[in-house]
Amino acid sequence: MIDPKIDTRQKLIHSEQSESLIDTAVALADSAVQTRAYELYELRGKTDGRAEQDWYKAENDIRGTRKQA
Numbered sequence: 001m002i003d004p005k006i007d008t009r010q011k012l013i014h015s016e017q018s019e020s021l022i023d024t025a026v027a028l029a030d031s032a033v034q035t036r037a038y039e040l041y042e043l044r045g046k047t048d049g050r051a052e053q054d055w056y057k058a059e060n061d062i063r064g065t066r067k068q069a
Contacts, residue, residue, distance in 0.1 A: 029062065029063065032062045033055065033058045033059050033062050034058075036057075036058035036061050036062055037051070037054040037055045037057075037058035038054075039058075040054040040057055040058060041054050
């Protein structure tokens with residue numbers, strides 16, 4: 001049910017604010033993953049060739065997700 005008392009401009013502003021908050025949360029999560037991936041790289045002695053594996057492991061560490069192969 002639509003509430004006629006709510007101004008559609010307020011809905012738009014609220015929607016834009018929500019999108020902005022989501023974008024900020026995603027950017028912060030990506031930054032944390034990037035930091036963790038670099039830590040993993042350093043722990044391996046800064047050897048090249050495993051950036052993708054480090055990134056996926058960092059995602060799992062930060063986000064607590066398990067990617068099924």
